[in-house]
Amino acid sequence: xxxxxxxxNENANQNExxxxxxxxxxxxxxNLIKDYSNLLNGNSFKDFSIFVENKSNPFEIKVHKSxxxxxxxLFNENERLKGKKEKEKEKEKGIxxxxxFHSFFSLFDKNSISKQDFDKLKQFDFFPKSFLVDxxxxxxxxxxxxxxxxxxxxxEKWKKENQDLKTEIEKxxxxxxEKWKKExxxxNxxxxEKWKKExxKMKPVFDQYQMEIELKKNFxxxxxxxxxxxxxxxxKLQEWINDNDFFSKMKKGFSAKRDGFSCxxxxxxxxxKGKTLxxxxxxxxxxxxxFTQVGFKYSKGGELSNxxxxxxxxxxxxxxDRIPAKFTCKEPQYAIxxxxxxxxxxxxxxxxxxxLNSSLQPGYSNFGSSYNPPNGITYGTTxxxxxxxxxxxKWVVDEVETYFI
Numbered sequence: 081x082x083x084x085x086x087x088x089n090e091n092a093n094q095n096e097x098x099x100x101x102x103x104x105x106x107x108x109x110x111n112l113i114k115d116y117s118n119l120l121n122g123n124s125f126k127d128f129s130i131f132v133e134n135k136s137n138p139f140e141i142k143v144h145k146s147x148x149x150x151x152x153x154l155f156n157e158n159e160r161l162k163g164k165k166e167k168e169k170e171k172e173k174g175i176x177x178x179x180x181f182h183s184f185f186s187l188f189d190k191n192s193i194s195k196q197d198f199d200k201l202k203q204f205d206f207f208p209k210s211f212l213v214d215x216x217x218x219x220x221x222x223x224x225x226x227x228x229x230x231x232x233x234x235x236e237k238w239k240k241e242n243q244d245l246k247t248e249i250e251k252x253x254x255x256x257x258e259k260w261k262k263e264x265x266x267x268n269x270x271x272x273e274k275w276k277k278e279x280x281k282m283k284p285v286f287d288q289y290q291m292e293i294e295l296k297k298n299f300x301x302x303x304x305x306x307x308x309x310x311x312x313x314x315x316k317l318q319e320w321i322n323d324n325d326f327f328s329k330m331k332k333g334f335s336a337k338r339d340g341f342s343c344x345x346x347x348x349x350x351x352x353k354g355k356t357l358x359x360x361x362x363x364x365x366x367x368x369x370x371f372t373q374v375g376f377k378y379s380k381g382g383e384l385s386n387x388x389x390x391x392x393x394x395x396x397x398x399x400x401d402r403i404p405a406k407f408t409c410k411e412p413q414y415a416i417x418x419x420x421x422x423x424x425x426x427x428x429x430x431x432x433x434x435x436l437n438s439s440l441q442p443g444y445s446n447f448g449s450s451y452n453p454p455n456g457i458t459y460g461t462t463x464x465x466x467x468x469x470x471x472x473x474k475w476v477v478d479e480v481e482t483y484f485i
Contacts, residue, residue: 334482343424353484388412441477
């Protein structure tokens, strides 16, 4: 049973080998016919020529010894395989023919041949030396071309990787540059905003400093004033008084902070001086006062003085749309009221528009009694009483300055 199976397997393998050989022979035979035709008609690989002289048609026979070797190799296998058993001879015959035809198929059916294939071909001694040299040169050329292609491939890959790396670096540099630029811009903006705030914060100080310089330069008589620190106030006073001689010659004859908060001290300094400018500042920064060309004089019981050019004014209060403003007297005989013993400066009649008591504070305000109030403000109202100093009699004096020639 086992012998029959083995015989069947061997027969099957033999049939398979024979079918494969037949198919391979058909395929290789077609290529061999073509290639050997080229050998016959071409000059490549010929070993010698036989010239036939014929008067009408002489010709040349190109002889290739490989054909003779190939014929001996392909069709005399029985002699070479003598001494083996019949089945082994047939089997080895099929394997040898298959290997040989595969070798030639690799040679003639491909555009190029590898070094490994060439090494296989060299084991057959029936190939001419010139044929092997040409094949070897072809192998070298193909290998060189393969090396060049590989080098080119590596170079292209390197270029691409290098370009990709360069692109990545440029991208990173751009991102870093944009980030740095943004940070610089943000920092500059932050510094600029901070600088603007500092400038705005310092602007009042700077403006005040500039005004003090201008005051000292153009109006030296106000250079040490505790009240008039705004050049615009000085210009308004100069406009209202309209007396260049007074402005050029006047001096500060009294300061409450300097000479004391006393009506007696004030009268001693200003009585009988003629043109007199009184400026009052409250603790809440209301600034107001009055001007008279006849001045104040000593009066034990109290005396009214006529002055058609007298006026009172407001330079600063809590209503920005009301300042600065000048207010003239209704009747000249009610311009100023002098009373030495218990009151300081007074503007108005027996019911003054404002005055300061014996200690120059607290003060009293009843605006509209002798002087014309602004349009829309009525004498006796809370609005009129608080217009100059913020209230009728609850305001506190911070400073009193009096100027005269």
